[in-house]
Amino acid sequence: MDQDPPLSSLGRAQVEQTAAFLEQNDVVVDRILSSKLLRSLETARIIGNRLGVACVESLDTLGEIRGNDVSALSQTSLDRAFFAGVRLVPDSWAFMNGETLRDFTARVDSEIDALRLDDSWKVALLAVHGGVNTAIISRALSGNRGAYFAGIEQDYACLNVLDIGAEPEDWVVRLINFAAHHPFHPTPLETTLEHLLSRHRQANAG
Known part of the structure; x- marks a missing residue:
């Protein structure tokens, strides 16, 4: 499975709608900030071109939670590696046999702390990944660094709107998971992690 795929034609169309x-x-x-992964950079540039923001800042710290080789894992361990069926994930768990949730949220939190301390901007757009968004929203909702609520779904090309105040954990969550290409989520869909797990099983079937 390609670890750094570009946007698909469908993904590009969804970002254009957003x-x-x-x-x-x-x-x-x-x-506008992104990770260094291709799909994040491309998303940021599409939005930047539309909104007249030419410069995109790409940061390793905003990369998606990092997986590893899961080929030797049992079915139970595989489900756990994809956080399947778990809503509040223990911070010691490793995503896809790779980065632990503790290490992941620590690097995201550090970047968000730096962004909050920088008073040179008023509205920042982060074109990042589902796991990164979930970590930020979980912190905003709980007021706790390191929080991660796996039940927060993030559709492809969705929008979240958060306001921040002067205090370190002063947040207002105004919008979560608004997808311009299907705002009312009309049909039952797999979550993005369920879809990733399903693709992995199909790729390794037989």
């Missing part, structure tokens, strides 16, 4: 939605609603951003 970018158009932001433009139509007169959203103005003065800073």
Whole structure:
């Protein structure tokens, strides 16, 4: 499985719809950040082009939680490696036999701390990944660094809106998981992690 795939044609179309939605609603951003992964960079550039922000800051610290080889894991261990069926994930668990949740949330929290301390911006857009978004939203909802609520779903190309205040854990969560390409989530869908687990099983079937 490609560890750094670009956006698919469907993914690109979804991001274009998100970018158009932001433009139509007169959203103005003065800073766009992404990870260094191709799909994150491409998402940021599509939105930046639409909103007139030419510079995209790409940061390793905003990369998705890092997996590893899971070929030798049992079915039970595989489910655990994809956080299947778990809503509050223990921080000692390793995603796909790789990065632990503790290490992942620590690097994301550190970057968010730095962003909060930088007063040079008013509206920042983070074109990042489902796990990164979940870590940030979990912290905002709980007020706790290292929190991770796996029940927070993040659709592809979705929008979340968070306000921050002057105090370290002063957050207001205004919007979660709004997808311009299907805002009312009309049909039952796999979660993104369930889809990833299903793809892994199919790729290794037989």
